[in-house]
Amino acid sequence: MMSDIISAVSTANGVGGVAVIRISGAGSLTLAKKMFRPLKKIENYEPNVMYVGEIDGGDFLDYGMMVVFYAPKSFTGEETVEFHCHGGLAITQGILNKTLSLGARMATNGEFTKRAYLNGKLSLSSCEGLIDMINSEYTAQVKAGYNLYRERLFKKISAMQEELTDCLAEMGANIDYPEEGLEQFTTDKLKNTCQNLKIELENLIDSFGSGRKIKNGVKVALVGRPNTGKSSILNSLLNCDKAIVTSVAGTTRDIVEGELDINGVKFVLYDTAGIRDSEDEVEKIGIERSKKAIDDCDLALFVMDGSQNLTREDKEILNAIKVPLIKVCNKSDKQIVLEKSDYDLTFCALNGDNIELKNRMFSLGVGKTEDLSADLIIEQRHYLALKRALESIKKVLNQIDSEPLELIEYDVRDAWSVLGEITGQTASESIIDEIFSKFCVGK
Ligand SMILES: Nc1nc2c(ncn2[C@@H]2O[C@H](COP(=O)(O)OP(=O)(O)OP(=O)(O)O)[C@@H](O)[C@H]2O)c(=O)[nH]1
Ligand SMILES: [Mg+2]
Missing domain, CATH: 3.40.50.300 (P-loop containing nucleotide triphosphate hydrolases)
Structure with a gap:
């Protein structure tokens, strides 16, 4: 859990009917209470309930609403407060500045979503789906982003990883306690798993042909x-x-x-x-x-x-x-x-x-996918990782009949770990930073 409280205007920069200022981090409610006067006295703020009252913008007051989400039941997984105020530039800036003067820190690009990821609320691929959705101009982009955001790829990848984990467990037991007959069973199981994974990976890789065009246009x-x-x-x-x-x-x-x-x-x-x-x-x-x-x-x-x-x-x-x-x-x-x-x-x-x-x-x-709600690979990063995973799986299949299990184990682990880059499980800090830098402030 991160210790500091971050704050940002979460709605688009400009003039509108309503704007949302969001703060997140332990202590957000205590901070928010210092700048909010509810219409009626509130003893305990219920989660997910909108309270009407005056929001302090420094040199002015706005009349709006406040809602609190307690950890871990919030987008970020942390205690989070939102002020729903009127959507003018001076109003949002004033309220934002007030949160900063009370100890919050300005959120960086995508920091709310990054916290959601780091707190285990979303996978890395889900975060990418979210940014794809936000940046969408066309409905097919929204649909494809939504599938990613709602963890459909994550589920597929996790299932593939689980199969590899099963094989690795058996291989480990075999290497430690070699036993006649059991080795053949392990080899057969691994071969079967890898053959299935190969088809699944090839299908996903193939779908990038359509997914890329849906994301970027034809x-x-x-x-x-x-x-x-x-x-x-x-x-x-x-x-x-x-x-x-x-x-x-x-x-x-x-x-x-x-x-x-x-x-x-x-x-x-x-x-x-x-x-x-x-x-x-x-x-x-x-x-x-x-x-x-x-x-x-x-x-x-x-x-x-x-x-x-x-x-x-x-x-x-x-x-x-x-x-x-x-x-x-x-x-x-x-x-x-x-x-x-x-x-x-x-x-x-x-x-x-x-x-x-x-x-x-x-x-x-x-391309051949006319069903736009189908699972498509739309991110180049996922496509490249899937290709690397496929290479490792192919290596396993090529060597399985001629090499000892100890040697093959390396490539099985490699496939598992490359798949984990997609979901974030094994993604490096630089990959993570790059993904969130593409977000806007406030998301
Ligand atoms: N009868 C008829 N004339 C057409 C049709 N399509 C285009 N034209 C005419 O063909 C001429 C050329 O049309 P353009 O659209 O400028 O052709 P273009 O291929 O862009 O030509 P360039 O820019 O010179 O390469 C114009 O006089 C059009 O009105 C059509 O379907 N039927
Ligand atoms: Mg012309």
Whole structure:
């Protein structure tokens, strides 16, 4: 348990109807009572009950509420008090300063959550889920963060660790008291456990493909020859006139960016300059950027003019695309001359019908997981740890039939310990500090 009392404004910095100032640490209630005058005299403050009264802001009073949570039944696991005051900057600063003048210390970034973690209220991965949720702009990010926050990954990882612990216990007994027959039993059990873990780890690792995009957004590049209708498609998808559209080939020079919500997932669209051989200095730079966008994106919309035959340039652009792509035959209102095998779907940027394109972008862009409430790995840190754990498990499986148990034990322990980094059990101080530094003050 930490000894000092920390304090911060927990609501966003700005003007609002209500704001919350939170203090945490043993003695928080004693401190809070020095700056709160309840409407009626209170002998004992009940936990989780809102008391109405005057809150001292130093040079002024506010009329609001106070609630206490006693240890360990609070977010941090410590005695915690919250003042719910009116949400003005001078009001919150005054009340915060008053708590500081009475002996509290300003909380650092994420310190309330860090205390929750250190007091065993949340796992490290849960804390990461919490920050993911807070930073979410799209509903899929909230859902994925919520799963993490509610310990769904923690439970999976802990179950895997338990299986390894069982094996280690048996291996230990075997190494200490080798017995004919028992060794084979231990080896078989270990092999079985590791084979199952390998599949489980591979599935989790695989889910990062979708999870990463849910967390960071799917980058989509609209590419193709000049004048095929890329900017028109961007405008259709965004439902606004974001990019300039003209009948002049080479209209788009710099990349035009826009964000789109498809089923709660963030898609970042990049409309690019039409790619062709050009001598124009400005256009050439734009074309270089288009080529870079093709390399950097998660999904490409390769846009063709359906009323024209494929050209050498079309084919060259197509060959340069190494990411998943949708071949769009645009200008479907005109006579289509392209072969059916040349495209995935027809499109007309002049009307507003883009549902099919969006559906395809979703299934191809997010990956095979369409169930956004499924458990997905969304954090790079977890992904890297899972990969390391998988390596150790594979080593065990490779050596199990040829090496003595004593030698294999090291890799089993290693897998266990790497998994513990995810939940925080074996995470180093620098990992922990880095995670909490990403939080804002007051959380
Ligand atoms: N008939 C028809 N015309 C379209 C369609 N989509 C785009 N156009 C027209 O095609 C021309 C080029 O459209 P843009 O959207 O500027 O094409 P672009 O691919 O962005 O062109 P660059 O920026 O030069 O590479 C404009 O005159 C559009 O109005 C469509 O679906 N049908
Ligand atoms: Mg354009």
